[in-house]
Structure formats: C-alpha cells, structure tokens
Amino acid sequence: MSVRRSYTAVVERNVLWDRDFATEPYEAAWASEAIFFVRALEVSPEFSGIARVQISADGIHWVDEGTTFELPWEVNAVTFGRVRHFGGWLRIVGGVQSRREIRALVSLALKE
Amino acid sequence: MNVYQTDPRLNKFDPLERIIFYDDFDEGIRGWSELIGNYEHTLDSMLPEYSDMRPPMLSNLTMWDTGTAGSMEGDYALKVASRGREGSLATSIKRVTFRRRGQIQLECYFTFKPEASELRLSVNDVRAFGVLFDLQDGMNPEYRWMPHLRYLNAEGDQMINRWQMKSATRAFSKIGDSGETVSHFHLGPEHWEYVDAPVQTLAYNEIATKMNWHYLRINVDLAERRFLGFQCNDLIYDGDPLKYISIPAMPNLNCMLNTAFWVETNRDKRAFLYLDSVLLSGEF
Numbered sequence: 213m214s215v216r217r218s219y220t221a222v223v224e225r226n227v228l229w230d231r232d233f234a235t236e237p238y239e240a241a242w243a244s245e246a247i248f249f250v251r252a253l254e255v256s257p258e259f260s261g262i263a264r265v266q267i268s269a270d271g272i273h274w275v276d277e278g279t280t281f282e283l284p285w286e287v288n289a290v291t292f293g294r295v296r297h298f299g300g301w302l303r304i305v306g307g308v309q310s311r312r313e314i315r316a317l318v319s320l321a322l323k324e
Numbered sequence: 325m326n327v328y329q330t331d332p333r334l335n336k337f338d339p340l341e342r343i344i345f346y347d348d349f350d351e352g353i354r355g356w357s358e359l360i361g362n363y364e365h366t367l368d369s370m371l372p373e374y375s376d377m378r379p380p381m382l383s384n385l386t387m388w389d390t391g392t393a394g395s396m397e398g399d400y401a402l403k404v405a406s407r408g409r410e411g412s413l414a415t416s417i418k419r420v421t422f423r424r425r426g427q428i429q430l431e432c433y434f435t436f437k438p439e440a441s442e443l444r445l446s447v448n449d450v451r452a453f454g455v456l457f458d459l460q461d462g463m464n465p466e467y468r469w470m471p472h473l474r475y476l477n478a479e480g481d482q483m484i485n486r487w488q489m490k491s492a493t494r495a496f497s498k499i500g501d502s503g504e505t506v507s508h509f510h511l512g513p514e515h516w517e518y519v520d521a522p523v524q525t526l527a528y529n530e531i532a533t534k535m536n537w538h539y540l541r542i543n544v545d546l547a548e549r550r551f552l553g554f555q556c557n558d559l560i561y562d563g564d565p566l567k568y569i570s571i572p573a574m575p576n577l578n579c580m581l582n583t584a585f586w587v588e589t590n591r592d593k594r595a596f597l598y599l600d601s602v603l604l605s606g607e608f
Contacts, residue, residue, distance in 0.1 A: 217352050221379035226367040237594075239381045239403060253367070270388035272441050300386050 217242070217324040222317065223303075226253060229261075230313035234305040237271040241300040243322035248293045248304050252284035254315040259285050261308045265293050268301040283314060333397060337431045338541070339605035344420060344428070344581075348601045349382055350398035356380050359415040359584060362507040364500025371497060373509040377586075378414035380404050383598060387533035388440060396433050396537040396600035404597040406589040408439065411451075413511060414597075415586040417458075421579040425462060425546040426607030430455065430583060432599055433537045436477075439594040440532035447528050448478030451590035453597045456510075457544060458582035465573035468580070469549050472569065473542060474516060475526070475556075478590050485523045487556070488516040491567035510569060511586060517567065524559050537600055546581075 223235045240246060250263065261283035266274040281293040283306065293304065308314065328334045333348060347354040361374025383403035385393040395401035406412040422428070438449035454474035461467055472490040477483070493510040527536040543552035543563065549570070553563035583604060589595035 219353055219382075221381065222358065223379060226375065236378070236405070236407060238379075239383045239386075241384050241386065242382050242400060270386065270440075272388060272439065300384070 218322060219243075220319050220321045223320050224316060224318040226315060226317065228313060228315050229306075229308050232305070232307045235303045235318055237268065237301050237303055238320055239271065239300060240298070240302050240320070240322050243324060245296050245323050246294070246298060246302055247321045248281075248302075249290055249319040249321065250283055250292070250304075251290045251317045251319075252287055252314055253317055255285060255287060256312040256314070259283070259308075259312045259314055261306055261312075261314065263293060263304040263306040265295050266303050266305055267298045268303075269299060271301045274303065274305075283316070333601070334603075336433070337603045339431070339603055340427060340429050340607055342606060342608055344422075344604040344606050345418070346601070346603045347402075347418075348398065349395065349400045349402045349599065353380065353382060353402070355418045356402055356416045357418070359417045361509075362499050362505050364502060364505050369500050371499075371507050371509050373512065374507070376407070378405055378407070380416040385535060385598065389533050393535060395598070398600075401598040401600050404585055404587050404599075406587055406595045408589070408592055408594045410589060410592050412595075413586055413588045415511065415584055417582055417584040419580070419582045422462070422546060422581045422606065422608065424606075424608035427543060427545050427552065428581070428604060428606040430457075430540075430542045430602070430604050432540050432602040434540060434585075434597060434599050435535040435537050436587060436595070436597045437535055438532055438589070438591070439596065441593060442532075445530065446532045446593075448481060448483055449589065449591045449593050450477050450595040451479065451588040452476045453585070453587040455540070455542065456584050456586075458580060458584065459544075459546060460573055460577040460580040462579045465578055467549060468571050468573050468577055470510060470569040471542075471544055471551055471566070472510070473554060476516070480590070485525045487519040487521065487524065487561065489519055489567050490515050490569055491517065493569045493571065519561060520565055521559070521561055524556060526557070535598065
C-alpha cells in the first residue's frame with residue numbers, strides 16, 4: 213500500500229503582525245491540496261483581520277488566489293484557508309487595523 | 325560488482341561499509357526539519373537567534389525565466405531558504421543516533437543561489453552555507469562535540485570563496501526558570517577560522533537562475549573525536565588541521581548523531597541552499 217505524502221511547514225512562528233504582512237514564500241509544487249492554519253498566540257482586544265491566499269509562478273511575483281479567511285481574534289483560536297490547484301508557490305498576505313496586533317503561528321499543511 | 329556500482333542513484337557516492345541514511349528528496353522530506361532553539365513555557369524564552377530558522381521545503385527549482393530545472397537526479401531537491409534580510413540564516417537538521425563509535429561519512433550533492441529577484445550577476449549575494457555534525461559519546465559520555473564547516477562565499481562586496489571551521493561556541497544561557505533547560509548559539513559570525521587552503525571558487529554560472537550541482541564529502545571519527553578530512557568537487561582537504569567545538573557531555577544526548585545544513589544571506593535578499601541527495605554512511 214502506498215500512502216499520500218503530506219507535510220506541514222510552520223511558515224511563521226511567534227510572528228508579530230501589526231500592519232500589512234506577507235508570509236515567506238513556500239514551494240509546494242508536489243502537493244495538490246493545502247490548508248493555511250493561523251493560531252493566535254497573543255492578540256489585541258477587538259482584533260479583526262483578513263488573510264488572503266496568494267499564488268505565484270516563480271516565488272517572486274504574486275497574485276490573489278481568491279481564498280480569504282478571518283484571522284483569529286482570541287488566544288489559541290484557529291482559523292484556516294483551504295486551497296487546491298495552486299501551482300508552485302503559496303503564501304498569505306493581509307493587513308491589521310491600526311493600534312491592533314496579533315502574534316501568530318502559521319502552519320501550512322500540504323498533501324499530495 | 326556491488327550495489328553501489330550497479331544502482332545509478334548510488335553510483336555517484338563512495339559510501340563506507342553501511343548506509344545510515346540515504347535521502348533522495350524525490351522521495352519526500354525524509355526527516356529533515358527546521359532547527360529550533362530550546363524553550364520553556366513560552367516561545368519568547370528561546371534565544372532570539374534560534375527563533376526563525378525557517379522550514380525546509382521540496383523545490384523543483386523553477387525559475388522565472390526558464391521554468392523548471394528539476395534537481396540533479398529527479399524532480400525535487402531539499403531547499404533551505406533564508407529570509408530576505410541581510411544576515412538571515414536558515415537551518416535544516418536530521419536527528420539520528422549511532423550504533424557504534426566508528427567512522428562516519430557524509431556525502432551530498434548541493435547547489436546554492438540568491439533569489440533571482442534582480443537582473444544582475446548577484447554572485448556575492450549569498451554570504452555562506454555550511455554543514456555541521458552535533459555529536460555526543462555513548463555510554464559514560466565525556467564530550468559533546470560539533471564539527472562545523474562553512475563555505476564563506478562573500479562578505480560585503482568582497483568574494484571570499486574559502487572554507488572555514490569553528491572551535492568555540494557562545495556561552496550557555498539558562499532557558500526558563502526550571503533549571504532543566506539551557507541553550508547556546510553556535511552559528512554566529514564569531515570564532516570562524518579559515519581552513520589553511522587556497523581559495524576554492526565554486527561554479528556560479530553567471531546569472532541567478534542557473535544552478536550547477538557540487539559534490540561534498542566529510543569524514544569524521546566518532547571514537548577518536550576528530551575530522552578525517554573533507555572533499556568538495558575536485559579538492560581534498562586534510563583532516564588533521566581541522567578544529568571543532570567541544571563541550572562537556574550533556575544529560576540526555578548520548579549517541580547523538582545530528583547533521584545540519586544552513587545558508588546565510590549577505591543582502592536583503594533570500595539565499596537558497598539546495599540538496600539533491602544526502603548519504604550518511606558509517607562503520608557499524
């Protein structure tokens with residue numbers, strides 16, 4: 213029996229987002245499905261924010277894939293964005309309203 | 325004819341008598357993970373240098389101008405990628421233990437490049453890459469010892485193209501409040517010494533989207549705790565003059581045989597180290 217390969221990369225760990233943000237490019241051409249999980253380690257009161265999934269042909273030039281999801285608004289809350297058919301590179305981008313911040317852990321779960 | 329001569333994947337290696345691991349990254353990530361520092365209670369307790377050593381990834385070496393190159397043998401290579409911030413360092417590690425304190429030999433095929441985000445030569449945009457072992461004796465251990473080799477490609481605008489070794493690490497720091505956890509950062513810019521050998525210029529090949537694969541072999545003796553030598557492409561380096569970090573044995577690391585690769589960027593631009601395949605062999 214062969215099983216499908218899978219891999220989870222922690223693409224950001226304990227990162228502080230208090231303005232526009234973008235995660236580091238991650239290569240995943242081998243995978244056919246992906247989920248970005250975002251967990252709040254610390255978060256300001258009344259925080260809200262949106263993340264957008266972006267794709268790229270070269271890891272340098274990026275375009276919105278169309279998937280968006282809310283960022284978590286309380287400690288240890290988790291939100292996610294799910295994508296398929298994304299080509300070679302993945303990242304998430306977004307913005308945080310002024311005087312608010314989140315310290316986040318971002319995991320990218322990939323599966324063949 | 326032995327299997328090393330008949331298997332085209334192994335034929336390009338010269339392993340010792342038994343293989344501890346052979347990782348062809350067409351098969352997946354194969355145990356290579358991000359290096360992280362020790363912590364207690366909160367990630368904030370980690371030494372800051374260890375907080376962001378970046379997860380490795382499987383790359384098919386796709387370039388914006390020429391598309392996919394694939395790896396040296398197959399489609400995928402392990403890619404270690406720094407951030408696009410001068411001095412950023414990314415490290416990937418594989419952790420095993422040894423069965424016998426004999427000789428071990430690491431071989432790999434690697435290449436390194438800056439991110440192709442500018443249309444210029446970029447030959448000095450990667451500062452360095454390196455490989456290290458983190459080792460500790462088995463029963464009744466006396467020492468933890470850490471042979472490091474670093475290829476200093478460039479520093480500032482100056483090309484260096486020389487191998488370095490390291491014989492000292494930073495002081496240990498207590499982590500958290502339990503008294504059980506300590507940490508030390510051994511990949512800082514201090515304490516590097518040049519290996520007494522001429523410049524070894526590795527083929528860069530003119531633009532950032534062309535990669536040539538290189539061979540590297542490193543031999544150490546676990547029983548005698550010393551380098552036996554190393555080879556990069558056509559140059560062979562003697563082991564006797566090579567220094568390494570040595571510290572008293574630690575409580576829970578017996579028989580540790582960790583191997584790590586890292587890459588450092590010289591600019592506000594990502595630096596990439598790619599490994600086509602890695603083979604660790606030994607006497608056991």
